[in-house]
Amino acid sequence: MCLITDEFVNCIKLIFMGKIVIVGYKPKTGKNEALKALMLTHLPRLKQEGLVTDRESIIMEAADGTIVEVFEWLSEDAIQNAHKNPAVLQMWDEYAEVCDYIPVGNLPEAGSLFSSFEPVD
Numbered sequence: 001m002c003l004i005t006d007e008f009v010n011c012i013k014l015i016f017m018g019k020i021v022i023v024g025y026k027p028k029t030g031k032n033e034a035l036k037a038l039m040l041t042h043l044p045r046l047k048q049e050g051l052v053t054d055r056e057s058i059i060m061e062a063a064d065g066t067i068v069e070v071f072e073w074l075s076e077d078a079i080q081n082a083h084k085n086p087a088v089l090q091m092w093d094e095y096a097e098v099c100d101y102i103p104v105g106n107l108p109e110a111g112s113l114f115s116s117f118e119p120v121d
Contacts, residue, residue: 018053018072024102025067031098051078060117062107
């Protein structure tokens with residue numbers, strides 16, 4: 001008989017379960033359109049590196065122009081691997097030129113019971 005402990009299950013979840021994240025990208029002055037164009041490449045580039053699931057991302061815009069994205073990493077390991085992946089590091093350099101990362105909780109919309117954003121296509 002094989003016993004599966006809670007510790008084993010938690011370990012498997014950390015390694016193999018997806019991690020959904022919500023990220024805020026505040027465009028630098030005059031970089032709104034460049035950021036929106038870059039956003040369209042974000043998920044495909046992460047998929048090419050095998051770091052995200054097949055779940056489609058949701059990309060939206062706050063009233064102040066901040067872009068908010070919801071997407072799913074493949075696992076906690078995938079997140080860690082992204083930090084040493086040359087293609088991802090290059091992509092993050094591109095993001096650094098057009099935006100700053102901000103906590104989504106800093107957006108006024110986040111204070112609403114039903115936070116509302118404009119879709120970005």
